[in-house]
Amino acid sequence: MTEQYYSLDDIRKNVSRIDNEILKLLSERRLLSLEVAKSKIGTAKPVRDQAREQELLLRLIETGKSQQLDALYVTQIFHTIIEDSVLFQQAYLQKLANPDSLQPVARVSFLGAKGSYSHLASRNYFSRKQTKLVEMSCSTFRDVLNIVETGNADYGVLPIENTSSGSINEVYDLLQHTSLSIVGEITQPIEHCLLTVGDADIKGINTLYSHPQPHQQCSEYLHSMGNITQEYCSSTAEAMQKVAELNLPNVAAIGNASSGELYGLTPVKDNIANQQENFTRFIVVARKPVDVTSLIPAKSTLIMSTAQKAGSLVECLVVLRNLNINMTKLESRPVIGNPWEEMFYLDVEENLKSDVMQQALEELTRLTRFIKVLGCYPSENVKPTEVEIEE
Numbered sequence: 233m234t235e236q237y238y239s240l241d242d243i244r245k246n247v248s249r250i251d252n253e254i255l256k257l258l259s260e261r262r263l264l265s266l267e268v269a270k271s272k273i274g275t276a277k278p279v280r281d282q283a284r285e286q287e288l289l290l291r292l293i294e295t296g297k298s299q300q301l302d303a304l305y306v307t308q309i310f311h312t313i314i315e316d317s318v319l320f321q322q323a324y325l326q327k328l329a330n331p332d333s334l335q336p337v338a339r340v341s342f343l344g345a346k347g348s349y350s351h352l353a354s355r356n357y358f359s360r361k362q363t364k365l366v367e368m369s370c371s372t373f374r375d376v377l378n379i380v381e382t383g384n385a386d387y388g389v390l391p392i393e394n395t396s397s398g399s400i401n402e403v404y405d406l407l408q409h410t411s412l413s414i415v416g417e418i419t420q421p422i423e424h425c426l427l428t429v430g431d432a433d434i435k436g437i438n439t440l441y442s443h444p445q446p447h448q449q450c451s452e453y454l455h456s457m458g459n460i461t462q463e464y465c466s467s468t469a470e471a472m473q474k475v476a477e478l479n480l481p482n483v484a485a486i487g488n489a490s491s492g493e494l495y496g497l498t499p500v501k502d503n504i505a506n507q508q509e510n511f512t513r514f515i516v517v518a519r520k521p522v523d524v525t526s527l528i529p530a531k532s533t534l535i536m537s538t539a540q541k542a543g544s545l546v547e548c549l550v551v552l553r554n555l556n557i558n559m560t561k562l563e564s565r566p567v568i569g570n571p572w573e574e575m576f577y578l579d580v581e582e583n584l585k586s587d588v589m590q591q592a593l594e595e596l597t598r599l600t601r602f603i604k605v606l607g608c609y610p611s612e613n614v615k616p617t618e619v620e621i622e623e
């Protein structure tokens with residue numbers, strides 16, 4: 233038997249043909265998930281069905297094994313596919329529940345120029361919402377809110393907390409006084425790199441341009457670099473822009489590798505954050521609150537100030553515990569102009585419309601001096617169903 237040799241071109245043609253088939257099948261599967269969502273409206277079944285996911289993943293792992301595909305690979309791919317299916321269904325159901333909210337063109341404001349993490353988060357958030365974006369970059373968080381409040385943008389995207397550096401206090405403080413509502417959230421992986429023009433030598437770097445947040449998130453690596461002059465910028469994008477303009481081998485910026493590409497910068501060291509799993513949660517604000525369908529997991533955010541006596545906060549938290557409402561975040565911030573007074577921010581995994589949430593609000597109103605709902609929105613944090621992988 234003679235061996236058959238194919239040219240690289242022929243092999244690549246075959247790979248591309250298969251890739252196109254994969255895309256076609258992914259698109260078909262996505263359309264089917266819409267049919268699933270429609271059928272769930274009729275039966276009032278929740279979008280997420282962990283038992284179905286478990287059964288589906290176990291079966292696929294078995295089938296994969298018989299085709300020499302390892303379990304981890306199959307699981308990772310199908311976690312991504314299921315996450316997309318859940319978010320796609322959620323976006324569709326939310327559109328039905330709020331017919332006036334998403335226009336064919338949405339103007340969205342965020343901090344920083346093209347390539348900032350806020351810009352990446354905005355694009356990701358709207359990617360499944362079937363709307364064209366007009367992107368409006370701002371130089372301060374206050375401007376991001378102002379431009380929506382005055383009707384010059386429809387949405388604002390703001391970072392609220394990071395897994396390494398914690399809460400973004402400036403944003404919390406601005407939320408105390410805004411008339412806007414939180415209508416969505418998105419968690420964005422933050423992958424910080426050291427970026428330079430060309431392939432500069434790390435040892436020669438003595439000046440670093442960065443926004444204060446990434447600087448804080450990479451403090452350990454930056455400390456190991458020794459004596460570096462720090463130049464703070466209003467955003468990651470501005471830092472990248474500065475380094476590109478300076479065009480010097482001794483100057484670097486902290487930023488994302490793909491954003492760096494937009495500015496012609498090269499990553500000379502990646503993964504420089506203190507925590508490898510570095511994520512930022514962003515909130516999306518708009519002038520009108522949204523209604524969250526009961527078929528999908530919802531989150532509500534409240535702010536409140538309690539009476540200034542011992543145990544006031546505990547009394548409020550007991551209300552949530554007694555009603556079995558899960559609190560995912562509790563933050564306190566000083567009230568400007570009222571020394572020693574605190575404003576508490578609470579995120580709870582509950583739909584504002586639910587009976588338990590309505591009861592909680594009634595009881596909390598009695599126990600607090602001030603309380604306001606900042607918004608109720610779909611939870612976009614789809615935790616994949618874990619299955620036991622046997623070798």
Ligand SMILES: O=C(O)C(=O)C[C@]1(C(=O)O)C=C[C@@H](O)C=C1
Nearest residue numbers: 268279280281282284285314317
């Ligand atoms: O089968 C369903 O009920 C779906 O919603 C589809 C699907 C999937 O994409 O396979 C998505 C979410 C559910 O948690 C389970 C499965």
